[in-house]
Amino acid sequence: MSKTTPATPAGPDAPVGDQDLGAAGSQLSTAPAESLSMPTLGVVGWARWFWRQLTSMRVALLLLLLVALGAIPGSLIPQSGTDATKVADFVKNNPTLGDVYDKLGLFHVYSSVWFSAVYILLFVSLIGCIVPRTWQFVGQLRSRPPGAPKRLTRLPAYTTWRTEAEPEQVREAALALLKKKRFRAHLTGDNVAGEKGYLREVGNLAFHIALIVMLTAFAWGQLFKSEGNKLVVEGDGFSNTLTQYDDFKSGNLFDTGDLVPLSFRLNKFTGTYETSGPNKGTPRLYQAALTYSEGAYGKGHKTLVKVNEPLEIGDAKVYLTAHGYAPLITVRDGKGNVVFHDAVAMLPLDSNVTSTGVIKVLDGYKNPKGVSEQLGISAFFLPTYTKGSETASTFPALNNPVLNLAPYHGDLGVDSGIPQSVYQLDKSHVKGFKDSKGAQLRENLRPGQTMQLPGGAGSVTYEGTKQWANFQVVQQPASGWALAGALTAIFGLAASLFIQRRRVWVRAVRGADGVTVVEMAGLGRSESAKVPEELGELAGVLFDQAPSPSEATEAEPDGVSDSGAASSEGAEN
Amino acid sequence: MTYAAATELATATNEHLANISNTLIYSSMAVYTLAFFAYIAEWLLGSRSKVGRTAAALTADAKAKAPAVTVTKGGSTAVLERPQVVVRSAAGSRDVPDGPGAHGGDEQGDLYGRIAISLTVLAFLVELAGVVARAASVERAPWGNMYEFNITFSTVAVAVYLGLLALKKNVRWLGLFLVTTVLLDLGLAVTVLYTASDQLVPALHSYWLYIHVSTAIFCGAVFYVGAVATILYLFKDSYENKIASGGTPGRFANSVLDRLPASASLDKFAYRVNAAVFPLWTFTIIAGAIWAGDAWGRYWGWDPKETWSFITWVAYACYLHARATAGWKGRKAAYLAMLAFGCWLFNYYGVNIFVTGKHSYAGV
Numbered sequence A: 001m002s003k004t005t006p007a008t009p010a011g012p013d014a015p016v017g018d019q020d021l022g023a024a025g026s027q028l029s030t031a032p033a034e035s036l037s038m039p040t041l042g043v044v045g046w047a048r049w050f051w052r053q054l055t056s057m058r059v060a061l062l063l064l065l066l067v068a069l070g071a072i073p074g075s076l077i078p079q080s081g082t083d084a085t086k087v088a089d090f091v092k093n094n095p096t097l098g099d100v101y102d103k104l105g106l107f108h109v110y111s112s113v114w115f116s117a118v119y120i121l122l123f124v125s126l127i128g129c130i131v132p133r134t135w136q137f138v139g140q141l142r143s144r145p146p147g148a149p150k151r152l153t154r155l156p157a158y159t160t161w162r163t164e165a166e167p168e169q170v171r172e173a174a175l176a177l178l179k180k181k182r183f184r185a186h187l188t189g190d191n192v193a194g195e196k197g198y199l200r201e202v203g204n205l206a207f208h209i210a211l212i213v214m215l216t217a218f219a220w221g222q223l224f225k226s227e228g229n230k231l232v233v234e235g236d237g238f239s240n241t242l243t244q245y246d247d248f249k250s251g252n253l254f255d256t257g258d259l260v261p262l263s264f265r266l267n268k269f270t271g272t273y274e275t276s277g278p279n280k281g282t283p284r285l286y287q288a289a290l291t292y293s294e295g296a297y298g299k300g301h302k303t304l305v306k307v308n309e310p311l312e313i314g315d316a317k318v319y320l321t322a323h324g325y326a327p328l329i330t331v332r333d334g335k336g337n338v339v340f341h342d343a344v345a346m347l348p349l350d351s352n353v354t355s356t357g358v359i360k361v362l363d364g365y366k367n368p369k370g371v372s373e374q375l376g377i378s379a380f381f382l383p384t385y386t387k388g389s390e391t392a393s394t395f396p397a398l399n400n401p402v403l404n405l406a407p408y409h410g411d412l413g414v415d416s417g418i419p420q421s422v423y424q425l426d427k428s429h430v431k432g433f434k435d436s437k438g439a440q441l442r443e444n445l446r447p448g449q450t451m452q453l454p455g456g457a458g459s460v461t462y463e464g465t466k467q468w469a470n471f472q473v474v475q476q477p478a479s480g481w482a483l484a485g486a487l488t489a490i491f492g493l494a495a496s497l498f499i500q501r502r503r504v505w506v507r508a509v510r511g512a513d514g515v516t517v518v519e520m521a522g523l524g525r526s527e528s529a530k531v532p533e534e535l536g537e538l539a540g541v542l543f544d545q546a547p548s549p550s551e552a553t554e555a556e557p558d559g560v561s562d563s564g565a566a567s568s569e570g571a572e573n
Numbered sequence B: 001m002t003y004a005a006a007t008e009l010a011t012a013t014n015e016h017l018a019n020i021s022n023t024l025i026y027s028s029m030a031v032y033t034l035a036f037f038a039y040i041a042e043w044l045l046g047s048r049s050k051v052g053r054t055a056a057a058l059t060a061d062a063k064a065k066a067p068a069v070t071v072t073k074g075g076s077t078a079v080l081e082r083p084q085v086v087v088r089s090a091a092g093s094r095d096v097p098d099g100p101g102a103h104g105g106d107e108q109g110d111l112y113g114r115i116a117i118s119l120t121v122l123a124f125l126v127e128l129a130g131v132v133a134r135a136a137s138v139e140r141a142p143w144g145n146m147y148e149f150n151i152t153f154s155t156v157a158v159a160v161y162l163g164l165l166a167l168k169k170n171v172r173w174l175g176l177f178l179v180t181t182v183l184l185d186l187g188l189a190v191t192v193l194y195t196a197s198d199q200l201v202p203a204l205h206s207y208w209l210y211i212h213v214s215t216a217i218f219c220g221a222v223f224y225v226g227a228v229a230t231i232l233y234l235f236k237d238s239y240e241n242k243i244a245s246g247g248t249p250g251r252f253a254n255s256v257l258d259r260l261p262a263s264a265s266l267d268k269f270a271y272r273v274n275a276a277v278f279p280l281w282t283f284t285i286i287a288g289a290i291w292a293g294d295a296w297g298r299y300w301g302w303d304p305k306e307t308w309s310f311i312t313w314v315a316y317a318c319y320l321h322a323r324a325t326a327g328w329k330g331r332k333a334a335y336l337a338m339l340a341f342g343c344w345l346f347n348y349y350g351v352n353i354f355v356t357g358k359h360s361y362a363g364v
């Protein structure tokens, strides 16, 4: 046996690399060939070299690693997109570091220039990878699997035997067998070549294309999304226009005309909680009963919105995101005229829904002297008041509600043009009502109780308690595409990883002694136990059709690499 | 019966069940410890006989013979040898045979190995019962906090190992390493992470919980098995390199590493295991995104847990790509696999403990 490729350092019996298989091993995948050679051809040459590098597997690997690396800081450093107050805190506590982080875009990693640059490069690389691979694959589908290499013995799986059947007969049988086993097979000279597992390549391409679809859908969704919050007290309603939202965020390309027309009313909010055990107070169920209508003047439908079950109308989804209490307050002036009657939402402070808020009487109130004034009543609400725990609720449900009120009068500063939270009281231009000892008046009320303001300034009545729920209305277009891409990706991936693309050759020639020598070999894209197994099964079937001559037991497997190969080579020449 | 009384009774049963579960978990730890000692005995006895090892290597070779075909000929049944398939490894790989396993061909060692596996099976059953009792006591799937996650995780990891054994895969060598980490995992669970948890917050009430978390646990268990194989591959590979370049490895390395499967087999095993769960891991992330879409109003929000799942996913994709790229096979790819598993571990422990986000609900 002589060395056919002097360049190969391996000895004659050592396994040999792909280069020895020549055409037989070519195009068993559509993976691009790696080359590091430097270009010599001016600008075009460089451009081509750059493109080839960008679309090589090595660079794809590098870019993938970079995306993973780049995603890390975003998970460790507070992000303005998810928690702006945390970012502000961080900057306040670490001014220099905060400055550096800000310059590097580390407070919004996933929309920063450098992160976008990496994933756009990956995106381009992906496309640059898929297009040529698809063409190549189409080409492979139109051509036929290459004929057998000269020395089948060198393939990863090999078997041989001698038979009395004619070579043509064996080849016919082999062709029929391979076709029956759904190989793409054909006759080339003294051998039959078959290939199977194209679905692997289809799956792989589908997966990479699905990644593009997913990335595009995700980007599209980010650009056109909108997300607004609205707090609604039981009995109140909401209709989907920009002005009605408490706060509203949208993607760069969003247009207010894109808002899905819908409206709803909150009939009742229900929250139930664990009443005993170590997790006492843990929420069990949140649910909001709504009457909603689609379109501007749609018919009303009743529905329940729960935490995991948003209301879906067209592209919009209405989520239940928070809840709290809204005491119903009536304020009267000294003459007994009602100047305020409304449910005032309180902001929860802890998991037992200890809440604070402010009752603001902006106009209509006149003090005992007959002068118009504003009233601001700072409120503190405990849904479950327990003696001994004066400042914190002990359970989230409305078991023993107490409303603590501290009234002020004067100018609330609402008209000053500076935006003001509805939950905070600007005390710079107001004076507190004093109690008999001259301290700030402060009183605990239970439902139905009334607090008198000193000097005939009026009264405040805590009538009862309503609940409020916060709704987030989200529109994120193209999420259907993202889902479709994701599902395709999974199936493509499974096909790509579980299906093996492999080739089988059957050569049948008349040996020097006139007896037919059958050789079979298999080659997979990667080393796999399945290839020899399958080859064994095929050989078993073919062997039954072309058995060894009864006296000849010389098809000794161990002798294969010497005598078997030699005789078949002899037949070739 | 009044409503209150009924709740009281239910609570009492639940506490009873929770206690049973705790007892079962502790018992399983005891049995795992016995299994651990049996594995140790297997390894110790196995280091005795070099002769046995060579013999075992030979018989292992003989077992690899192709299956025979039975052909009926004129009424009498004759067994014909099917033409045997000769297998060659790819270019550049060393042709080192697999080691004989921990027992090293020593009969007594083998016996201890079998005892160890039986004990592992027993411990697994006890632990499984513990997990089921826990689930019954909290009346939901047992993965609402890190304690439950840990006990379920180790149960599944052992199930994967026993499943591979049942499929007659050559994985007995994994036993000692697996049981050691299972003991660590359970120790951590019952000491640091123990939570007498009750119900889930409403955001966790969803059938996506079952889908997303169960696949996450399963993927973790399989990734873990892959990671153990990868570490052993790295050791075995340098051991083989040393021998190939004429060096003499230390006595310990000689005794232990020689009995492991060949580095090529370990590498292949690790790849298969990782590649096989990668699609499921992809599915896990997507299921999580669908769930997040329902629960939080967006399917992807770069929450730390989401981010680290993504990082883990990308790291495993890197590993798979590296395997498909000629220059990156072998050790380099193995380092990537270790990196990827490191990401998975950080996602599990690190993110829950050090980083706050929407997922850190269970208070560890």
Ligand code: HEM
Residues within 6 Å of the ligand: A029, A030, A031, A032, A054, A055, A056, A057, A060, A064, A122, A125, A126, A127, A128, A129, A130, A204, A208, A211, A493, A496, A497, B275, B314, B317, B320, B321, B323, B324
């Ligand atoms: C966006 C991130 C990407 C992910 C998550 C990804 C993932 C994967 C996975 C899981 C495989 C299967 C590996 C195997 O068969 O063992 C694969 C194969 C492949 N990928 Fe990617 N890929 C990505 C980007 C790219 C890019 C940018 C390129 C182009 C340079 C590329 C080129 C390939 C090729 C050629 C194969 C097939 C290798 C073969 O047939 O042997 N991939 N990819």
